[in-house]
Amino acid sequence: MAPSADFSKRVEDALANAGLRAALDRATDQLGSRRVVALATLSDSDATRDAARAARLDAIAHLPEYLERFEAQLVANGARVHWAETPEQANRIIADIGRATAARLAVKSKSMVSEETHLNDALERQGIEVVETDLGEYIVQLRHDRPSHIIAPIIHLTRQDIGRVMEQRLSVAYSDDAQTLAAYARTKLRQAFLRADMGISGANFGVVETGAICLVTNEGNGRMVTTMPRVHVVLMGIEKLVATMADLDRCLKVLARSATGQKITVYTTLVRAPRAAGDLDGPEELHVVLLDNGRSGILAGDTAEILACIRCGACLNACPVYRTIGGHAYGDTYPGPVGAVLTPGLRGLREWSDLPHASSLCGACRDVCPVRLDIPRMLLSLRHSVSSHARPRSLGPAMKLFAWIATRPSMYGRAAAVARWWLQRRARSGWIRSLPGLAGGWTQSRDLKAPPGASFQELWRARQHERARPRGNEDAA
Amino acid sequence: MSARAAILARLRNAQRTGRVPVGPRRPEPVFETPPESGSETPLSRLLIELTGLGVEHHVEPTPDDVCARVAALVGTRPVLSWDGDRLPYGVGRVLAGAATGRSPRDSQASMEIGVTGCHAAIAETGSLVVLSGKGMPRAASLLPQVHVCVVRSGDVYSTMGEFFTKRALDIAGAACCTFITGPSRTADIELTLTLGVHGPGCVVVVVGP
Numbered sequence: 001m002a003p004s005a006d007f008s009k010r011v012e013d014a015l016a017n018a019g020l021r022a023a024l025d026r027a028t029d030q031l032g033s034r035r036v037v038a039l040a041t042l043s044d045s046d047a048t049r050d051a052a053r054a055a056r057l058d059a060i061a062h063l064p065e066y067l068e069r070f071e072a073q074l075v076a077n078g079a080r081v082h083w084a085e086t087p088e089q090a091n092r093i094i095a096d097i098g099r100a101t102a103a104r105l106a107v108k109s110k111s112m113v114s115e116e117t118h119l120n121d122a123l124e125r126q127g128i129e130v131v132e133t134d135l136g137e138y139i140v141q142l143r144h145d146r147p148s149h150i151i152a153p154i155i156h157l158t159r160q161d162i163g164r165v166m167e168q169r170l171s172v173a174y175s176d177d178a179q180t181l182a183a184y185a186r187t188k189l190r191q192a193f194l195r196a197d198m199g200i201s202g203a204n205f206g207v208v209e210t211g212a213i214c215l216v217t218n219e220g221n222g223r224m225v226t227t228m229p230r231v232h233v234v235l236m237g238i239e240k241l242v243a244t245m246a247d248l249d250r251c252l253k254v255l256a257r258s259a260t261g262q263k264i265t266v267y268t269t270l271v272r273a274p275r276a277a278g279d280l281d282g283p284e285e286l287h288v289v290l291l292d293n294g295r296s297g298i299l300a301g302d303t304a305e306i307l308a309c310i311r312c313g314a315c316l317n318a319c320p321v322y323r324t325i326g327g328h329a330y331g332d333t334y335p336g337p338v339g340a341v342l343t344p345g346l347r348g349l350r351e352w353s354d355l356p357h358a359s360s361l362c363g364a365c366r367d368v369c370p371v372r373l374d375i376p377r378m379l380l381s382l383r384h385s386v387s388s389h390a391r392p393r394s395l396g397p398a399m400k401l402f403a404w405i406a407t408r409p410s411m412y413g414r415a416a417a418v419a420r421w422w423l424q425r426r427a428r429s430g431w432i433r434s435l436p437g438l439a440g441g442w443t444q445s446r447d448l449k450a451p452p453g454a455s456f457q458e459l460w461r462a463r464q465h466e467r468a469r470p471r472g473n474e475d476a477a
Numbered sequence: 478m479s480a481r482a483a484i485l486a487r488l489r490n491a492q493r494t495g496r497v498p499v500g501p502r503r504p505e506p507v508f509e510t511p512p513e514s515g516s517e518t519p520l521s522r523l524l525i526e527l528t529g530l531g532v533e534h535h536v537e538p539t540p541d542d543v544c545a546r547v548a549a550l551v552g553t554r555p556v557l558s559w560d561g562d563r564l565p566y567g568v569g570r571v572l573a574g575a576a577t578g579r580s581p582r583d584s585q586a587s588m589e590i591g592v593t594g595c596h597a598a599i600a601e602t603g604s605l606v607v608l609s610g611k612g613m614p615r616a617a618s619l620l621p622q623v624h625v626c627v628v629r630s631g632d633v634y635s636t637m638g639e640f641f642t643k644r645a646l647d648i649a650g651a652a653c654c655t656f657i658t659g660p661s662r663t664a665d666i667e668l669t670l671t672l673g674v675h676g677p678g679c680v681v682v683v684v685g686p
Binding site: 007026030031032050051053054055057060061063064067068069083084089116133134135136152153154158162178179181182185186189190193194212217218219220223224226227228238245246247248249251252260262263264265266267268269270271272274275276278279280281290292296297299300301302304305329346351374375409 | 479480481483485487488489490491492494496497498499501502503509513526566577578579582583586601602603604607609610611612613614615619636637638641642645649650651652653654655656657658659660661662663664665666667669671675676677682
């Protein structure tokens, strides 16, 4: 079934889940207010956001040139660069690297792009075990669940949910204490870090001038994945570049502040090269896989600006729709306002045409965006594309007929009288529950009040007639 | 056509549609941070930030005091450290018998305290910067539950931008550069702050002369 067909169903499920809505309220409120406090630590947060926006738009505007220079710099540093047009190509490249290095266990730090390509499944099919190491993603993996927030993947789960899945899957004593649960994960994942042959990470930024891959994590799993295994593979979208280290600095100033309300993430790692001669640890091989998967198509269209997104998740916390329905209802890797623009771009507007409509266009996403993306404008542009492609064929002549009638007052009056008579016949106790044909869309999710017995024109004429009578002029009406 | 050629060709075509908005001009990087108080120095700001992050810190007047402080912090617990010649103030002499980056991986992983120097500290954010290199295993600041970091007061920079500019050559010479800002943490479980998930749950800074 087309994913869009499920959208209303997914929304209904989310709305029926009271626990989910309480969790979303609590989490998005907290993240949102932490962001405000963190931005206030900047002397001029508006100027800082402008600078970050400029840095990212510069990279998007020069993408092919910058990618070539980035590649050359990486190669000069001793890394190997691979290009993939599709998720399948990316997964095959990484599986081949795994096979060539005889990898059996891969540890992975959080990567949205790898969710996009379903990398874990692809590697498991090749006999390579994959372990997610971000605490939230690890629990998602244990539950065979899906992340529901860009930076807080298990925002939809309670401590009790997490305690139960750990008890079942890790054979540990049940607990609902966050510290205990985190300690269980530390013990389990530490073994994986020490045994793994291969580390897989995403990239928060790629720096063109130095060929550095910038990774931010709070837990330290990003450092583990890029330090302990023999081979490190970076899977990144082609849009994640910044030109210079100064531009990286501009973006890092707003990323953590907008995401978690920290000035900077606990660990900001810049990986430039495989281990150097004399280094005692670090990967012997560094591979960078550059994935397109629809991004070049987005660059050509009206929503090119969305490629400048730095994935902080602030627009999710601010969005009244996300706060109500949560991440799963969006149906794909990227939820919230950014997902409503990005998913149709990456996966096709035809199948994902509901997402641009999952917004009240209130503009809260644009207000909080650290790179000031005009998401409402892009949503409107996508809606326009949907309506110009998906408008029913019968609608054109119907609108022409309506225009012809509506511009002729006597004709309009007569047509309205007929319509009123027809609607009144369908009403039960003053309400109409369903309409046939195209008009049925209106009554799909709400009832229509039955029209009154007479139109304003009729009432007005009757009133004038009434007022005229006492003056004794019987012919005035 | 290779994937590379196909992607680059599509991107060049897309550029011609000119749909990318033009951004504002980028301001020149600023290296000063707004002071929290009138008499602030980079070092005093660093200490304020470290306090905010829950990082215990000690400022010692002489190299001997630094060594004594590190010895007291370590006590009798097993240590994983950088090579002695990489540690400032001769701190290596109080760490006899410590595991190093050449010890077996499992032995490194079983040490309780990691002792390292650092290449810079960033006042604005309270970050410690470690570059990878000879005798300076990344594991020492990562695997143990406690990380003791020795900072030379001359290595404190106001901002990350200043460090990027003034130490560009050092960064370009290292395979890996890491900014460590407080203890390892997560808030994945109901946004409850939990320390020491994968990296050290406790960071201690000793600043020398």
